[in-house]
Amino acid sequence: MERSIADQLETLHPDAFGWALHCCAGNHARAEDVLQNAYLKLAREQAWHDGRSAFKTWWFGVIRLTAHEEFRRLRYRESLLGRLLLQISGQEHDPRPSPSRKMEMDERAAELRRCLAQLPARQAEVLHLVFYQDLTLTEAAEVMRVSIGSVRQHYERGKARLRSLLQPDTTHESQPR
Known part of the structure; x- marks a missing residue:
């Protein structure tokens, strides 16, 4: 160009x-x-x-x-x-979620975005590239211009931190009032 x-x-x-x-x-x-x-x-x-x-x-x-x-x-x-072709291929269910399921999915997506915003920038960036952009860790390393080892470390740490942020807070529930 x-x-x-x-x-x-x-x-x-x-x-x-x-x-x-x-x-x-x-x-x-x-x-x-x-x-x-x-x-x-x-x-x-x-x-x-x-x-x-x-x-x-x-x-x-x-x-x-x-x-x-x-x-x-x-x-x-x-x-x-299109629906007929889906039926023939065995995928005949309606792919659109019910209104209540859609609301639940929207709430979960908002929670995920909130948790991703709490991650360090590099961890959030590598998780975004891998999960949203469907890149491999090697491709993410090229995009981020860092070593594959660095990407792997940010990836693992980001997943672990995200997992802990997404866990329901059970400390308050188990304490008597």
């Missing part, structure tokens, strides 16, 4: 994320995915600016089309044909 295009993309990134967020009806996670997929289109040379319009206009069009493609994929998965 040319340096001038990279500079323009860097300048436009905050506006581009705002546009992606708008194209995804305010869904942050989907907007992040859409913007990342739009950047991938550029990196793979599946989209290129031909100069017929302003760069910003063209880039926002790429984002809009990428969002539309993501929406179509999502709709397909939820469509009758």
